[in-house]
Amino acid sequence: MIVADLNRREFARKLAGAGLSIRFGPFNLTIRSDLSSLATAAHELYAPYPVPETDAIHDFHVGVARPRSLRRWIRRQACFVVDSNRPFAPYTVEHAFPALEWGINWCVATRSHHLLMLHAAGVERGGRAILFPASPGDGKSTLCTALIHSGWRLLSDEFGLVRPEDGALLPLPRLIPLKNESIEVIRRFRPQAVFGPAFFGTRKGTVVHVQPPVDSIRRMHETARPRWLVFPRWTAGAPLSLQPMAKSEAFVMVAGNAFNYEVLDETAFRLVAEMVERCDCYALSYSDLAEAVAALDDLSPAADG
Amino acid sequence: MARGANDSRRARKLLLAALQTPETLPALPPADWELLLRVARRARVLGRIESELARAGLLDHIPPRAATHLKAARNVIQHRKTLVSWEVNRLLWALQGIDVPLILLKGTGYLMAGLPPAHGRIFADVDLLIPEQRIAEVEERLLACGWFRTHIDPYDDRYYRVWMHEIPPLRHRERGTEIDIHHRLLPRTSHFKSDPEPLFATARPLADPRLRVLAPADMVLHALAHLFLEGDPDEGLRLRDLVDVHDLLGEFARDPGFWRELVARARELGFGRLLFYGLQNAQHLLATKVPPDVLQQMERDAPSWPVRKLMARLIPLALLPEHPDHPSRRAELSRWLLYIRAHWLRMPPLLLSRHLSHKAWLRLRGAKKRIDLAQLDLKQQ
Amino acid sequence: MIVATSYVRELVWRRFDDLWIVYQPSSAETHVFNQTTSEILKSLGDGAISEPGARTRVEQALGLATEGLTFEDFLPAVARLQELGLIDSLAENPAHP
Numbered sequence: 104m105i106v107a108d109l110n111r112r113e114f115a116r117k118l119a120g121a122g123l124s125i126r127f128g129p130f131n132l133t134i135r136s137d138l139s140s141l142a143t144a145a146h147e148l149y150a151p152y153p154v155p156e157t158d159a160i161h162d163f164h165v166g167v168a169r170p171r172s173l174r175r176w177i178r179r180q181a182c183f184v185v186d187s188n189r190p191f192a193p194y195t196v197e198h199a200f201p202a203l204e205w206g207i208n209w210c211v212a213t214r215s216h217h218l219l220m221l222h223a224a225g226v227e228r229g230g231r232a233i234l235f236p237a238s239p240g241d242g243k244s245t246l247c248t249a250l251i252h253s254g255w256r257l258l259s260d261e262f263g264l265v266r267p268e269d270g271a272l273l274p275l276p277r278l279i280p281l282k283n284e285s286i287e288v289i290r291r292f293r294p295q296a297v298f299g300p301a302f303f304g305t306r307k308g309t310v311v312h313v314q315p316p317v318d319s320i321r322r323m324h325e326t327a328r329p330r331w332l333v334f335p336r337w338t339a340g341a342p343l344s345l346q347p348m349a350k351s352e353a354f355v356m357v358a359g360n361a362f363n364y365e366v367l368d369e370t371a372f373r374l375v376a377e378m379v380e381r382c383d384c385y386a387l388s389y390s391d392l393a394e395a396v397a398a399l400d401d402l403s404p405a406a407d408g
Numbered sequence: 409m410a411r412g413a414n415d416s417r418r419a420r421k422l423l424l425a426a427l428q429t430p431e432t433l434p435a436l437p438p439a440d441w442e443l444l445l446r447v448a449r450r451a452r453v454l455g456r457i458e459s460e461l462a463r464a465g466l467l468d469h470i471p472p473r474a475a476t477h478l479k480a481a482r483n484v485i486q487h488r489k490t491l492v493s494w495e496v497n498r499l500l501w502a503l504q505g506i507d508v509p510l511i512l513l514k515g516t517g518y519l520m521a522g523l524p525p526a527h528g529r530i531f532a533d534v535d536l537l538i539p540e541q542r543i544a545e546v547e548e549r550l551l552a553c554g555w556f557r558t559h560i561d562p563y564d565d566r567y568y569r570v571w572m573h574e575i576p577p578l579r580h581r582e583r584g585t586e587i588d589i590h591h592r593l594l595p596r597t598s599h600f601k602s603d604p605e606p607l608f609a610t611a612r613p614l615a616d617p618r619l620r621v622l623a624p625a626d627m628v629l630h631a632l633a634h635l636f637l638e639g640d641p642d643e644g645l646r647l648r649d650l651v652d653v654h655d656l657l658g659e660f661a662r663d664p665g666f667w668r669e670l671v672a673r674a675r676e677l678g679f680g681r682l683l684f685y686g687l688q689n690a691q692h693l694l695a696t697k698v699p700p701d702v703l704q705q706m707e708r709d710a711p712s713w714p715v716r717k718l719m720a721r722l723i724p725l726a727l728l729p730e731h732p733d734h735p736s737r738r739a740e741l742s743r744w745l746l747y748i749r750a751h752w753l754r755m756p757p758l759l760l761s762r763h764l765s766h767k768a769w770l771r772l773r774g775a776k777k778r779i780d781l782a783q784l785d786l787k788q789q
Numbered sequence: 790m791i792v793a794t795s796y797v798r799e800l801v802w803r804r805f806d807d808l809w810i811v812y813q814p815s816s817a818e819t820h821v822f823n824q825t826t827s828e829i830l831k832s833l834g835d836g837a838i839s840e841p842g843a844r845t846r847v848e849q850a851l852g853l854a855t856e857g858l859t860f861e862d863f864l865p866a867v868a869r870l871q872e873l874g875l876i877d878s879l880a881e882n883p884a885h886p
Contacts, residue, residue, distance in 0.1 A: 131473075160442045160473045164732065186446055186732040216480035351805035351821070358819060365817065366487045369801060372812040372819055376803045487817060494816040497874060554872070 107150040115142040124154050124161065128275035128323050129218075129264065130211065131155045135166035136199065138181060144200040148278055148299045148312055151320045163210045167199045185210055201302050201310050204280060211262060211275070212362045218273065219374050220362035221263030225272060226255035228403060231330035232272050234263050234382075236357050242337030245285040248313050249392050250399065252293040257319035258327060262362070267370050270377055271326040276319040278312040286311045292392055331402055332357065332384045335395070344388040345398045353384040412734035419447045419731040427453065427651065428695045430460040434469035441474045443731075450729040451647040452530065454481035459528030485530050492519055492531045495585040499534070500618055502553040508546060510619055511537040511611050513590065514634060517621040521614055524655040529648070533577065533586040537604060540591035543575060547589070555580045555587070593630055600633070601677045624660040625673040631656060632679065632686040644726035653686055654694045667702050680709030689723055790879040791840060791867060793833040797875050800830075816874065824851055826866045830875065837879060840867065 106125060109117065117123045122133035123145070136142065155161070166184045170193055180193035183206035190209075194202040212220060224235040224247040233255075235243045244260045251257040257276040264273040278299065281289055286309065289296060297314035332353050333345075357375050358364045364371045383402075389395040422444045426433060436444065448454045458478035461467050467475055496516065511517075513535035518526040538546060551557070555578040577586040594602035610623040622630060635649035660666045674683040684706045690696035691703075710716055801812040809822040822830075825847060832838065832846035844863050870876040 158438045160438050160445070160471060162473070162477070164446065186450065187734075214477075214480060216483045217476045349806050351808040351810065354803075354805055354810050355821065364819075366483055368483075368487055368490065368817050369812055369814055372801060372803075376810070379805065380803075490815070490817040494874075497815070501874065 104154045105150070106146070106152050106154060108154070109146075111142075111146055114146045115139070118142050118145065122164070122166070123149075124159075125149060126153045126155050126323075127207070127277050128259070129273050130163060130215075130275075131159050131161040132207070133161045133164045134203070135164075135184075136168065136203070138167060138169075138196060138199045140197065141167055141199040141203065144300055144312075145203075148297075148314050151314070151317050153320075153323075163207070163214075165203065165206055165210060167194075167203050167206075169196075183209075198302055198305050200299075201280065201305055201312075204278060204312065207277075208261060215264070216363055216366050217267075219265040219267060219364070219367050219371050221265060221357060222261070222360045222362055223263035223357070224260045225258030225263050225274075225327070225329075226250045227258055227272075227274075227327040228255050230327060231403070232258060232327040233331040233333055233399060233402070234272075234329050234378075235333050235335050236263075236353075237261075237360050238334060238336070238356065240337060241335045242285070243335055244279055244281060245288055245337070245392065246335055246395060248279050248281065248285075248289050248296070249292050249396050251315055251319060252296055253396050253400070256322060256325075257315040265374055265378075266326070267367065267374060270328075270374055272329055273326055274319075274323045276315050276323050278314055281311050281313060283308040288392060289313065329378050329382050332379065332382045333387050333399065334385070335387045335389070337389060339390055341388050341390040343391065343394045343398055344386075346386050346388075348384040348386045350379050350384055353382075354379045412731065415731035415734050419443055420728045423447045423451060423453075423647075423728065424693055426457055430457060431464055431466065433457070433461060434466055436470075438471055441471055445474060445477050446732045447729050449477075450732060453528075453648055453651060454478060455485045455528035455530060456648075456651060457528070458482045463527075482528075485528060488531045489519055489526075491583070491585050492516060492534055495534045495580075495583065495587065496520060496619070498580070498583075499536075499550075499587065500616070502550055502555075503546065506545065506549060508538055508542045509608055509611070511607065512614075512619055512621055513537055513593075513630065517627065518652070520619060521612075521621045524659050525652040527655075529652070533588050535588045535590065537590045537593070537607065539604065539608070543589060543591055547575065547578070550578055550587070554582070558586065594633060594637070600679060600682075624656070624663070624666055625670045628653060628656050628660065628670060628686075629674060629677065629679050629683065632682045636682055636685060645723065647727045647729075650686075650690055650694065650727060654690045654696045657690065657696055657698070661697070667699060671702065671705055674709075680706070681711065684709040684711075685719065685723065688720070689727070693724060693727070790837045791833065791843060791871075791876050792837040792879060793830065794875055794877050797830055797833070800875075802827075813873070813875070818873070820873065825862055826870065829863075829866055829870065833876065843867075 106114070106123075114123065118135060119137040119142075120135075122135040125132050125134060134145070136145075164186055167181050168184050170180050170182050170189075179196040181196045181199040181202065182189045182193045183191050183202050185206065191202075191206070221234065222237040224237075224243040225232050226247060227233075233250075235241065235246065237243060247257070247260045257274070257279075258272055259275040259277065260279045261277075262275050264275055265271070266273055286298075286301070290298070299312040299314065302310045332348075334348060334353070334356060354375060357379065358371070361371070361375075364375070367374075385402075387395060387398070389398075422436075422440055426444055426448065444457075445454070448457055454477065458467070458481055461470065461478070462482075467478070470478075492515070496512070512520050515526070515529060515531040516534045516536070517523070518529070519531060558577045558579050574588050574590040577588050579586050592602050592604045593607070594600050607622060607626055610626065611620040612623060613620050621627065631649060631653045635645060635653060638646075660670075670683070674680050687696070687698050687703065687706055691698050711719065796813060796815040799814045801814070803810050807824060809827045811820045811822055811827075812818075813820065828847040828850040829843060831850065832843050838846070840863075844860075847863070867876060871878060
């Protein structure tokens with residue numbers, strides 16, 4: 104069963120009541136909110152995602168609710184809630200949906216220490232994955248969105264989830280939040296992509312969520328093996344350049360940027376070492392998205408030959 | 409509201425059953441597992457449950473999805489144990505040539521002495537007790553070897569140094585673990601006796617003779633003080649601390665003289681009432697085995713019947729989490745009550761109300777908790 | 790005199806390019822060691838050695854002429870390794886460890 108099997112009314116009822124049950128990659132979530140703006144965006148954007156079995160254990164219980172104090176009447180605020188804790192400053196009601204998405208990121212990052220969590224985008228084709236470790240100015244979300252609309256499957260735009268037992272990558276194909284200029288870039292690159300509503304004036308500027316292609320969502324349980332580590336940097340006007348990168352540098356960047364490298368002690372060290380040993384590592388510099396996509400496409404046949 | 413109360417009752421029952429009889433956990437249906445994981449996380453006993461199931465060889469007999477949560481807790485705990493024991497190692501290295509008696513307190517003591525509360529328990533900082541007159545020397549050496557004083561507001565700094573029993577925490581510039589150096593276990597202003605000299609006289613050395621831990625009776629009483637006197641309005645009293653007391657009693661009771669010593673020491677230090685509450689609640693909530701004659705003796709330290717009845721309801725309310733979907737007002741109230749009482753016991757009441765209003769003012773100013781989610785660096789968790 | 794601590798035996802070494810990336814189980818830390826630092830640790834393999842003796846061994850391992858390794862390169866590396874708990878100094882005066 105998928106979320107789209109619920110009509111709008113049932114969906115809103117569940118969301119406002121016992122909670123909407125939904126699966127994102129390895130995680131089952133219960134989401135609660137009585138805010139109608141959030142219900143509308145969620146019903147549209149979460150439509151293709153599966154609903155867990157009735158007796159499934161849920162990993163996170165999240166929601167967006169109005170504050171408990173007098174503030175609720177004064178400025179129409181909303182708080183991200185997890186297990187009835189409200190760890191963050193409130194948002195305006197209009198930004199409830201982005202707040203939910205960011206809050207879910209926080210839950211994953213702070214709790215999922217049974218996995219090694221790299222801070223990286225990932226895409227897969229032919230069973231092999233490219234990981235794009237995060238760094239300032241990387242433009243990885245934009246690049247990732249372009250790739251998944253050009254024949255690659257989405258693993259995640261934020262979390263490189265590595266299963267410690269075998270080093271496999273676990274997909275977490277959630278909505279991709281695009282910010283400010285990137286929104287237009289992707290609208291031009293792939294006008295038929297599925298865009299959610301625009302949220303203006305958030306702390307990160309304007310945000311629009313892109314729904315991944317249904318194929319990425321349907322295959323969320325198919326793991327992948329990392330084959331390439333590509334460190335992207337977008338700079339206006341930069342010519343395309345895809346250069347091999349020293350593995351020692353790749354190790355330091357991947358480990359240094361991970362969400363929980365330290366927590367997993369020696370296991371994390373071995374997983375990152377193996378990954379860096381097995382993967383070809385590149386630094387990618389680009390300004391034109393289509394050129395970057397083409398250059399990454401070329402990696403794939405090169406490895407087959 | 410009735411539904412909320414029932415849900416909370418169910419949540420608490422699950423939690424206590426998990427702590428008392430972990431061998432029944434493989435039979436738990438998925439819906440109960442889901443709730444148990446949430447309340448156990450709240451009460452910070454996920455690691456404890458994992459540790460009990462691991463020792464009983466039952467981790468393969470529970471739902472795999474539940475097991476991943478327990479595994480995550482275990483990984484965090486293992487990591488923190490390494491950090492704490494390494495910090496002690498580096499501390500000894502830095503203090504080479506300085507011969508100072510060091511007593512490891514709380515979790516640091518449990519870990520380094522290999523005591524049962526260390527199983528499945530998360531450790532944050534290193535807690536030490538050293539003689540007051542040696543503090544300046546020790547602090548100076550640590551500062552010279554790469555530690556620095558953590559920045560706190562000047563009011564809290566003065567509060568620490570003058571009223572409290574510890575100096576503001578130190579942290580090494582490269583590592584995250586904080587070192588809390590205490591010179592007594594409770595403030596001078598407390599009406600509980602806590603002169604440190606007798607503690608040093610009876611402290612037990614570890615395999616490394618430079619390190620010591622409190623004698624068993626002192627360790628239990630310190631754990632009780634930690635449990636009852638250090639509440640806060642958000643968390644109330646920490647169930648995890650009662651579990652520590654339960655574990656320590658189970659371990660030390662193997663020595664036939666232990667109970668007699670414990671009762672005598674409690675009376676000597678004015679901790680009789682605390683021990684009374686500690687034994688009552690450990691027995692009632694965690695099925696701790698306490699010899700009937702000890703309970704009989706402790707009746708002498710019981711409060712008046714009205715207070716006793718009230719505390720018998722309030723303490724569990726403050727210790728046990730509510731159902732995670734239904735935060736209860738009553739629990740908040742009783743938490744507040746106990747928090748006040750805790751502070752009253754640590755400080756003269758006039759100073760208490762002044763200190764509490766300043767803390768409240770700081771909270772309103774937003775100086776403390778509310779973080780901006782959008783800018784949060786998720787890696788700093 | 791300097792000597793390796795027992796924690797050196799537990800180190801997990803991985804070589805990438807001409808650097809060693811090393812995991813230290815006792816502290817849960819990951820280090821990046823250059824050639825000088827890793828040769829210092831290797832030179833301590835057999836027990837205690839004087840600092841000049843260690844320096845000579847490292848110079849030989851790195852293919853440098855005698856006195857080729859300046860003390861500016863050598864001493865900070867030794868101090869660092871002491872701070873990390875991998876080297877102990879059997880020095881007489883521990884006033885400044």
